[in-house]
Amino acid sequence: MKMGKLKFTKMDGAGNDFVLVDGGTKDLMGLARFLCQGKAGVGADGLLVLEKSKKADFRMRIFNADGSEAEMCGNGLRCAALYFGKKGKVKIETIAGMYEAEITGKDKVRIKMEGPKGLKLDIPIAANDRKIKVNYIDSGVPHVVIFVQGLDKVDVGSIGQAVRYHERFKPRGANVDFVEVIDDKNIRMRTYERGVEGETLACGTGAVASAIISNKQQATSNKVNVHVKGGVLKVYFENKKGRIEDVFLEGEAKEVYRGEVEYV
Numbered sequence: 001m002k003m004g005k006l007k008f009t010k011m012d013g014a015g016n017d018f019v020l021v022d023g024g025t026k027d028l029m030g031l032a033r034f035l036c037q038g039k040a041g042v043g044a045d046g047l048l049v050l051e052k053s054k055k056a057d058f059r060m061r062i063f064n065a066d067g068s069e070a071e072m073c074g075n076g077l078r079c080a081a082l083y084f085g086k087k088g089k090v091k092i093e094t095i096a097g098m099y100e101a102e103i104t105g106k107d108k109v110r111i112k113m114e115g116p117k118g119l120k121l122d123i124p125i126a127a128n129d130r131k132i133k134v135n136y137i138d139s140g141v142p143h144v145v146i147f148v149q150g151l152d153k154v155d156v157g158s159i160g161q162a163v164r165y166h167e168r169f170k171p172r173g174a175n176v177d178f179v180e181v182i183d184d185k186n187i188r189m190r191t192y193e194r195g196v197e198g199e200t201l202a203c204g205t206g207a208v209a210s211a212i213i214s215n216k217q218q219a220t221s222n223k224v225n226v227h228v229k230g231g232v233l234k235v236y237f238e239n240k241k242g243r244i245e246d247v248f249l250e251g252e253a254k255e256v257y258r259g260e261v262e263y264v
Helices: 028-036 074-084 156-164 204-218
Strands: 004-013 016-022 046-051 058-064 089-094 097-105 108-113 117-127 130-138 142-147 175-183 186-193 198-200 223-228 231-240 243-252 254-263
Touching: 004 074, 016 028, 016 074, 028 046, 028 058, 028 254, 046 074, 058 074, 074 089, 074 097, 074 108, 074 204, 074 243, 074 254, 108 204, 117 156, 117 204, 130 204, 142 156, 142 204, 156 175, 156 186, 156 198, 175 204, 186 204, 204 223, 204 231, 204 243
Parallel strands: 016 046, 058 089, 142 175, 186 223
Antiparallel strands: 004 016, 004 254, 046 058, 089 097, 097 108, 108 243, 117 130, 130 142, 175 186, 186 198, 223 231, 231 243
């Protein structure tokens, strides 16, 4: 097979790292697996593919490191908006719907998120032979939020995997967010991400899910700083008599470097 050179940009959004390509090849799943692997490839949590759109400034597709395609990605959207570089508001089309982004400062990008769906609180499940109560919400992708104490000691890999593949959340599965409340305006979060199949340094949709669930379950503010390993994500929204509206995700995004690889 003839090899060609594919240009890419490495992006980072509060710790989530992505390989971004403007267009791509026919085999995007294979390209994601090739580029995202850490040793033989570039290494990333996911692949962002920008395409033309008749409805928006551009269309973004997100492929996880294992090649599976996700509905959307909050930090991926912020990185894509920064790469696009348009001043003012940018409309982005995804599988999950339309999103609006705005560059708010140097390496700062804010996304207006879709309203959450499917909220279910205090779901009893068994994971790793332990009975626990979890909370579910679709913040663009499915998330399970679990409140803990001593976040640093939590076995995110083992428990996260058990919950991610739990019968209760099939067939889509779910990302799993472990949350520790600091005070009414600050929470800490660690996330097990499906598709990556392990812990990542940040998760934008997870920050949104955790902030909303914390507001409902722990009486935190509707303006919350979500502290993740890769930095801080700000989430704010309106809680109108229990209905969550006008959800925003804001945080750092930056271009790390540009390069090219040989690919079929």
